[in-house]
Amino acid sequence: MQLLEKVRLKINQKREPSLGIMDSQSVRWGNNRALNGFDGNKKVKGIKRHVVVDKNGFLLAIMVTVANINDSKAVGFLMRTLAFF
Numbered sequence: 001m002q003l004l005e006k007v008r009l010k011i012n013q014k015r016e017p018s019l020g021i022m023d024s025q026s027v028r029w030g031n032n033r034a035l036n037g038f039d040g041n042k043k044v045k046g047i048k049r050h051v052v053v054d055k056n057g058f059l060l061a062i063m064v065t066v067a068n069i070n071d072s073k074a075v076g077f078l079m080r081t082l083a084f085f
Helices: 002-010 071-085
Strands: 021-028 038-041 044-053 059-066
Touching: 021 059, 038 059, 059 071
Parallel strands: none
Antiparallel strands: 021 044, 038 044, 044 059
């Protein structure tokens, strides 16, 4: 986080981001049955990547889950992770 703070200060922004943007992507993932979920919306069997960035696109948090985890549940875990830092 120290590098992120330095870059934000250099571009005349506050040290800590005040905004986070979350997105997710479902991807097919190998033959491991333990890690495979099914995303019914995208019709993909595999995993899902959840990413949070600030308004500049700097990575704040990332989490990988099985594909059937809903974004509304993932956001709770990610917000707790961000609050920890």
